[in-house]
Amino acid sequence: MAASRASRGAIVLTLSLLLGGLATVFVAPPARAGTAIVFQDGFEDGVLGPRWNASDSDPASGLDYWGVSSFRSNAGTYSAWSAQVGTQSDTGQNNTAVQQYDDDMQADLSIDLRVNGFASLTLSFVYYTKAESGGGDWIQAWYEANGTQTIIFTTTGTARWDNASVAVPNDVERLIIRFHSDTANHGFEGAYVDDVVLTGVENSPPASSVSPLPAYTNAMPDPIPYATADGANESGVAYVQLWYRNGTSGGFTQYVRPSNPLGRWYPWASPTIPFDTSFAQGDGYYEFYTVAFDNASNVEAPPSVADANTTIDTTSPVLTLTAPSDGAWLNASSATVTWQGSDALSGIDRYETSLDGGAYSSTGTATSAQFSGLSDGPHRVAVRAHDVAGNVATATVDFGVDTTGPxxxxxxxxxxxxxxxxxxxxxxxxxxxxxxxxxxxxxxxxxxxxxxxxxxxxxxxxxxxxxxxxxxxxxxxxxxxxxxxxxxxDVAPPVTTPSWLWVLILIVILTFVALLVMWWKRRRDEEEAAEGEPAPEDAPPAPETDETAGESPPDTTEHGP
CATH class of the missing domain: 2.60.40.10 (Immunoglobulins)
Structure with missing residues (x-):
């Protein structure tokens, strides 16, 4: 798998240079034959890849296998060495301790292949061989087809890195790099190989298509699924391009984004393409198709009609609650909540309501809901509007129920x-x-x-x-x-004096005043009379009358001067 992805990476790099300008209205590139890397490995992972199989079919001196070594390399750090795994049959030391192969080896490094979709297959690699001169120690390349193995390369080596390039038939089922040693004189390093590459020519374009899409979606980015195919045992699909248009007419545009400016989407990385409308033309109706490129640079012709279409709607519906007003109080134990909703793109699918944080229940497309049996106190109703694409808008209203008087x-x-x-x-x-x-x-x-x-x-x-x-x-x-x-x-009435009583009081007062005046005048007259006529000395005292009663007798005593 690692080797396969590396080969795809090499082709992708080449295609990036050739096709970097294709990000405008689609013009179908012509299909053409090309050379593809079917398989390659430079052993730079430090271990044999999972497609390799290492074995020793001659156990006479113990089993010795190919493995990855850092002792020698053509380029980079590692290469494959014929005796990396095993021990010396004479000393028991690990082969890596003395860096020598063993006697009686037939160590195979092989890989299974199915490449009959190619023509002109070529196996190339670099090798370093230091073995017994003139003996039975050598390195060879074989292929196996229909159960028969055929040698296509052999050398004893010259203790330097050399290149090998040999043709391989397209019915090959297995490639084998084999190191063989005889029964004696094994005090040498043996064989190393590096930078193994199998290339081939194939001229069959791949195929791809966008898988069916939902009528509406609110996914952002929207994962656009697609499928790819190449001919049996051909080079395989390297990448696809996604083409779109907003609407039902006009040209298609290649989909690119800042993180993928060339718009190349790799099937081995993901079966979907993250289509983000912010890098296209926003929400709306879109049509799509894909164009596939294989590892031999063959290009799929674009379809005559789009593969699939969908309406992308990432905008929530507009939802407004109309009654009751927020903060209102109702004097009934039931309430009718009403609202208005709209959605410009995918349309309203349904409404749901919830009372006081309870579970939501659907009202369909009705724009009102009745709530009964409400207790006195505050309540909250939440309304959710769902559009067909799956967007949701929520609005709430708070109101109170009061059925009890003050x-x-x-x-x-x-x-x-x-x-x-x-x-x-x-x-x-x-x-x-x-x-x-x-x-x-x-x-x-x-x-x-x-x-x-x-x-x-x-x-x-x-x-x-x-x-x-x-x-x-x-x-x-x-x-x-x-x-x-x-x-x-209980206020007491005021005391009132009759008018006749006031008249009587006035008469009494006036009478009293008149008598007082009369008495005073008489008294004065009597005093004046007494001073002018003195009474005789022997005359008897005058009898008291009512006027004189209580008066003192006159003083008759003579007083000196």
Missing amino acids: SPTISSPSGNDVFLVGNVTFEWTAQDAGSGVDHYEVWLDGGTHTNTTGTNLTLDPVPNGAHTFYVIAFDRVGNRGETSVTFRV
Whole structure:
């Protein structure tokens, strides 16, 4: 296998120089005969390749085999030596210790071949032989066909590297390089061979084709499978070229990419060609065919129609969720999710939905899905759109379900409170675990309802008597919760004085003032009269009257100056 790949590599290098410019619209190169390397080995791997077989058909002095040696080489580091494996029959030493072959050797280095597809086969190699002069020690080349071995080369050697080139018939089944030694005088190195090459001429072009492709694909790069063939026992396919066009008309273009500027794809490396639309004409419909080159430089003629076609679509569908809106709250335990989707190239294949991270289920090509039995709280629905090529787009919507009304409470007044004034302030709050409180509706008794987002209200005056204050709390989706409180207002009426009483009071006051004035004037008159007419000394005291009662008697005592 290593030798085969090396031979292909040599042809590839030659073809690279000859065909490097073929990266434009295809013009079929003419088929032509050429010389191919059927097999070659320079033994530079340091071991015999797997196609070689080493044997010794004369065991009289023990078995001695060909192997790879670094003792001598024509070019490079290694060559094949006829006695690399084995021991000296007289001393028991390894042959490599003394670098000598042994007696009684018929060491064969052979390779099986099937090359009847070629003409003009030539075996060439270089050899170095240092053996007994004039004896029975020599190196030969044989071929075997139909079970019969035929000698095509023999020499005893001249202790230098020489070239050998011999014709081989195309019915050869086996090539043999044989070293033979007689029963004595083995104190020599023996034979070395290097740079073994078998070439042949064949003029049959190979064949290839792109294998069937899916109608749509999203692979990038898209592995384009292909098959190749060459005639039985011919040179074999060296590489193929891939040709494409974007659409159904126009010329084809050879596919190349920066990592493969010559556009050569080797069947032994991979059965597919990585077609990347970024090095072509982007997504779209493509047609393909291949052209094969064999190791003898024969070229396949291009087909009259493309081998295969496919639509390459690497773009995901466009997907938009239309309802419910993201973050919305619903007041029902079921929800309908709707969406829109499109795909410009391969088209929509199907949609899938998932609720709250659960498994996806297909809706076919329907653009809505119903979800029922939803619990109160947040939910997420994911929608996936698949196009025919296998691309997927995903969109999600988050919404909430709230079927429970708020829970309002009135903190003031408390139930059955009694107010002695007519000014009353009401305070309340509400809790809602779902969508949240939106607003309140409040009213007193059968009065006017008031919508508010606040949580307090003052009414003045509130009339005496029993009253009920009502609060309804509404959440964002319309659910409602109601509460009320009953209280009393008991304000004492003001004390009013009748008008007649005020008149009576005024008369009393005026009468009292009049009597006081009259008394004062009389008293003054009496005092003035008493000062002007003194009473006699022996006259009896005047009797007390109501006006004089309580008065002090006049002072009659004489006072000095």
